[in-house]
Amino acid sequence: xxxxxxxxxxxxxxxxxxxxxxxxxxxxxxxxxxxxxxxxxxxxxxxxxxxxxxxxxxxxxxxxxxxxxxxxxxxxxxxxxxxxxxxxxxxxxxxxxxxxxxxxxxxxxxxxxxxxxxxxxxxxxxxxxxxxxxxxxxxxxxxxxxxxxxxxxxxxxxxxxxxxxxxxxxxxx
Amino acid sequence: xxxxxxxxxxxxxxxxxxxxxxxxxxxxxxxxxxxxxxxxxxxxxxxxxxxxxxxxxxxxxxxxxxxxxxxxxxxxxxxxxxxxxxxxxxxxxxxxxxxxxxxxxxxxxxxxxxxxxxxxxxxxxxxxxxxxxxxxxxxxxxxxxxxxxxxxxxxxxxxxxxxxxxxxxxxxxxxxxxxxxxxxxxxxx
Numbered sequence: 001x002x003x004x005x006x007x008x009x010x011x012x013x014x015x016x017x018x019x020x021x022x023x024x025x026x027x028x029x030x031x032x033x034x035x036x037x038x039x040x041x042x043x044x045x046x047x048x049x050x051x052x053x054x055x056x057x058x059x060x061x062x063x064x065x066x067x068x069x070x071x072x073x074x075x076x077x078x079x080x081x082x083x084x085x086x087x088x089x090x091x092x093x094x095x096x097x098x099x100x101x102x103x104x105x106x107x108x109x110x111x112x113x114x115x116x117x118x119x120x121x122x123x124x125x126x127x128x129x130x131x132x133x134x135x136x137x138x139x140x141x142x143x144x145x146x147x148x149x150x151x152x153x154x155x156x157x158x159x160x161x162x163x164x165x166x167x168x169x170x171x172x173x
Numbered sequence: 174x175x176x177x178x179x180x181x182x183x184x185x186x187x188x189x190x191x192x193x194x195x196x197x198x199x200x201x202x203x204x205x206x207x208x209x210x211x212x213x214x215x216x217x218x219x220x221x222x223x224x225x226x227x228x229x230x231x232x233x234x235x236x237x238x239x240x241x242x243x244x245x246x247x248x249x250x251x252x253x254x255x256x257x258x259x260x261x262x263x264x265x266x267x268x269x270x271x272x273x274x275x276x277x278x279x280x281x282x283x284x285x286x287x288x289x290x291x292x293x294x295x296x297x298x299x300x301x302x303x304x305x306x307x308x309x310x311x312x313x314x315x316x317x318x319x320x321x322x323x324x325x326x327x328x329x330x331x332x333x334x335x336x337x338x339x340x341x342x343x344x345x346x347x348x349x350x351x352x353x354x355x356x357x358x359x360x361x362x
Contacts, residue, residue: 011322017323042350043346049320053319054296055299055300056210056299058206058209058210058213060209060222060223060226064205064223065201067227068198069201071195163193
């Protein structure tokens with residue numbers, strides 16, 4: 001009668017896949033089970049007699065040998081997989097570039113806005129100071145020094161005198 | 174035996190991973206008969222088996238980085254060969270008439286001495302028994318016996334539970350034995 005242990009553990013034992021404890025358990029089982037013991041012996045015998053590379057293997061033609069030898073001798077392709085860090089950098093060039101560009105654009109925008117605000121505040125302060133200051137000839141002169149558009153009047157303003165009043169032509173009726 | 178192979182593989186793998194192609198060539202020389210035998214018995218077509226074999230080793234060369242050094246190189250290469258063969262069968266409908274081409278690799282036995290003749294007869298009988306197996310049983314049997322692939326990995330490759338893989342192996346062994354008995358080979362020493 002066939003024993004299921006041969007399929008469950010026996011074959012795994014032959015391939016060395018049984019853990020230490022299970023291997024010992026199967027050996028102990030074989031001491032009692034003639035079917036498993038016989039199967040194990042027959043398999044070992046078959047493996048050494050029939051299941052050899054000489055019988056089951058085969059020789060490929062020289063064409064395959066040459067093709068594989070040529071492929072092995074050819075320089076390895078530069079791929080992301082066999083170039084480690086280089087592959088990583090090569091793969092991440094585009095994201096890094098996009099990040100740098102985005103960061104640059106953002107920084108440029110933020111700085112410009114800040115600059116514009118500062119300029120506005122300074123201009124407003126100046127204007128308010130100018131407005132508060134009493135207007136006299138000296139301040140106008142000072143302002144003129146800063147602003148060429150405002151020209152001071154060099155000659156003092158002449159109040160009309162009698163002589164000048166005489167020079168006014170009478171209105172013809 | 175297996176440990177001995179793995180130990181030497183490590184030396185060749187180190188060589189290969191350092192960029193020396195000789196390491197890979199030595200691994201190829203070591204395992205080419207096993208891989209080709211597997212593909213030949215899977216496809217029953219020498220030309221096709223050679224094409225898949227070439228494809229397998231070139232793929233291994235290109236995908237070196239994917240190889241886990243903790244694993245067995247032979248199992249890895251058999252995994253690639255198995256995948257390539259299955260991919261081929263998925264894309265191409267192969268005629269079901271079974272032309273056994275495996276005899277071509279053995280050559281003519283007419284002028285051989287008696288002991289060689291007996292060996293050749295034994296080889297042909299075993300190959301015939303393997304060829305007559307159910308394709309799934311044959312797949313498990315060849316992966317295990319030629320590729321030394323653990324059952325756990327066979328189950329992963331064939332996308333089936335490990336118990337199914339073990340069941341197929343048990344049936345394969347049983348059927349081969351029955352076939353060899355039928356040919357009067359079994360029990361012959």
